[in-house]
Amino acid sequence: MALERKDVENIAHLARLAISEADIPEYARNLSSILALVEQMSAVDTAGVAPMAHPLDAVQRLREDQVTETDQREHFQAIAPAVEAGLYLVPKVIE
Amino acid sequence: MEWETVIGLEIHAQLATRSKIFSGASTAFGAAPNTQACAVDLGLPGVLPVLNREVVRMAAKFGLAINATVAERSVFARKNYFYPDLPKGYQISQYELPVVANGHIDIELEDGAGNMVGKRIGVTRAHLEEDAGKSLHEDFHGMTGIDLNRAGTPLLEIVSEPDMRSAKEAVAYMKRIHELVRYIEICDGNMQEGSFRCDANVSVRPKGQEKFGTRAEIKNINSFRFVEKAIDYEVERQIALIESGGKVVQETRLYDPDRDETRSMRAKEEANDYRYFPDPDLLPLVIEPSFIEAVRATLPELPEAKRRRFVSEYELSPYDAGFLTASRELADYYEAVVKAVGAEPKLCANWVMGDLSANLNRDGKEIGDSPVSSAMLAGMIKRITDNTISGKIAKEVFEAMWNGEGDADAVIDKKGLKQITDSGAIEKIIDDILAANPDNVAAYRSGKDKLFGFFVGQAMKATQGKANPQQLNELLKKKLSG
């Protein structure tokens, strides 16, 4: 499927990626060629084939309900771009 | 036109685990911001989730309690969207294959003519997911602060069928679920702390029409009262909108209790495309039949069964049974009283529902904090049944016990409240009263029956209420007639 400017803009918005106007045609071209590659799958009839989400046929292991973590706020927030009073700061969220 | 309301509820019950659903951080409420957000909760690069066994046990317990299917195999999926309180940019939830499906719970409502009418509400599914953090809107130089302590707290999202037709039904359903999750001890039910909250899907349609109207989703309502008010407001809004030629749009709305209105959440209005897919960091959750049987063995008697038993075993009215089973603690208290007294379950019920509940309410106490223990109350009721005190005097005894003046026997002793049961003493008092009121005696004897009460009152006054009422009545009748 060939993607158009509008498609690229929509996808970039969903993925929260700023893409410059000038780059859109190239993205459209590259993404379209990747999709063309991907669409080779449609040559195979997969009716009735179970989807495989995981390479191993294993089941989820369960953890005991125990508190194992201690407070490491200072350590973790040392690498944060903006914090105050122990909180991560973001531009105002309007609800 | 006559309108019919259609309501479905999505209840989020926070599971009462010690640690989070996918990490070993504490779930304790009220810690300083971000001190209970570990690397996994923060979504740092490279971290991975591992599922808490306890949440699986709790979900299974809930499934069994609502006669649902507990899925042998369920799958965790990622719900992708960007929001500052969602550190990974996706929420781990369950989508196509939830852990619990196809259950139900019964509610009862008064039909307007004083009859209780039952209705069964379907529970479509209940699934496990992680909670998000919190945005704090106090002003940090025009910024919002993010606290991720709550991120990763386990939630059970309980989704009903659109089976409710009024705000009252919705509240009744929510109360039943609230009661149930506390009974089976999977959620503390604390609505102020957000441990139990709900989203309501509300639509209206012309009565008789089969097709559902367009629904609005009212988000994050955290009290029974607000659920009722939010739905009532929303129903009126939708009807007014349609009747004035408008159309209901499918959207998310927020209930503002200060203004008692719902309003559109514009920030989230854009079309959501959550791009659900199975979380590759987690494997399918397989619950073995042996696990389910082990959970079943831990199920307590459920509220409904308890209500039925209270009606049949203690011969209580459905109302009384409902009142006493509203919480497991209250029901346990009541049964402890009955057992200790060994008789008079109705009398016991009256005391628990009457003075005890009134005092708890007045002092803002929970049953667990009652200064009058079940043993103390039972001890007092025994003194009523063995005629040591009258019901009226018992109120005084109860109040004294509540105030910490000791158990019933100590209070009765100390205050000299023991009933006068010596018939000679009572006769003497009656004789004195009759002698002092010859006119009234004559009037009574000539047919003014109502004066009987006057004589009783005089006798009680003379004995400070301690005369055994039955004996007094009998002797008084005899003397007056004679």
Next chain:
Amino acid sequence: MHNKTLAELSAGLAAGQFSSVELTGHFLGRIERFDGSLNSFITVTAEQALAQAGAADARRDRGEAGPLTGIPLAQKDIFCTNGVRTSCGSKMLDSFVAPYDATVVEKCAAAGMVMLGKTNMDEFAMGSSNETSFYGPVKNPWDTAAVPGGSSGGSAAAVAARLAPAATGTDTGGSIRQPAALCGISGIKPTYGRVSRYGMIAFASSLDQAGPMARTAEDCALLLGAMAGFDPRDSTSVEREVPDYRAALGNDLKGLKIGLPKEYFGAGLDPAVAQAVQAAIDEYKKLGAEVVDISLPNTGLAVPTYYVVAPAECSSNLSRMDGVRFGYRCENPKDLEDLYKRSRGEGFGAEVKRRIMIGTYALSAGYYDAYYLKAQQMRHLISDDFKRAFEQVDVIMGPTSPTVAFNVGDKTDDPVAMYLADVYTIATNLAGLPGMSLPAGFVGNRPVGLQLIGNYFDEARLLNVAHQYQLATDWHQRMPHGFE
């Protein structure tokens, strides 16, 4: 010292021929001297390495040394290292000093190994040439006009140039095997679940697997023994004992059944590479192996399938890079959406953005069934191909890559051409099988890799089969000129 294998270094340390501090200093000196032209390291942790080396020597003095104690190693910059920048080759994480250690890093440290530094890589492991790194491309030590392969290109180049005796890598679609092939070293991608993914920055969670990169199969066996094992912090980690991978190295190959998939020798394979691979197969025949022609009919669809599964998972995995808790944050965001869009738009390179967009598209409403679900079904068919093959043969062999190393810049304008460089390696990731690449000759001055694919958890056999070949040949001992 730098020409010794891990096994030889281990023996030398044990015999007291040199200390870990001396050994570490020697490799740090080589990095200093040679890495300017290669760019194989993003961060060199010299001070910390010497401290670790001192501790390793002390441990040896106490009689507590294991076989790897005191041996230097380079960590791919995808593994979180507490207190050390962990960039994943991206501007997005240029400022990310990881606050914890990955399990692999912990395990290597517990074995007493010394970390020399963090190696360069394609950004977020997305690439087959190491050209997508924010820190610039890595050069191939055999020919600096050529790429080293990717995404573990820094690790491969560092080991090939003897700047580190061994390194860690990760492999999502060939990222250990292809650079190992292009740089003339040995590398193994274990069975999915064999090595913990905790602390390894996720690209595609259901495909990613870490493994060792070294000069010989024996060294890979030693290092894999230290890296592998169950980790309760990774739900996809397998609870299964780690065998002594060195124990089986000496087994002879008489009667070994080697499957040659016809799809791995068809159009697209450089004839000179085919010839080298054929020569390697002939060598195996001499060692007593039996060759069986097999078919993996869905091979051609592995790349298309992969380019749905991997981007879909990465689009979600990389959502946490939002400029809020760590990493790059744009200047003066005007609102929340601006913060997200510009931080991500400026922090990610073009290839990462392409893959995020492809994945976002494949998962979006209306396309999920046609792309994502279809790819999951294809994945099943591809796995079944291998299942059938392993009913007939013990190992599968073929080329690791259709060509030897291509030149820097050759494929940067054509993502699809770049993707096809992994045509022989991707299917094993989709199936979760172990795969290995070992040096098997040259085309001109550029190395050729022979790929071995094994059944689930059959790493010991792959290492044995590779080791026997290395006893009979000396391709793995060749050294690029200029790094003596």
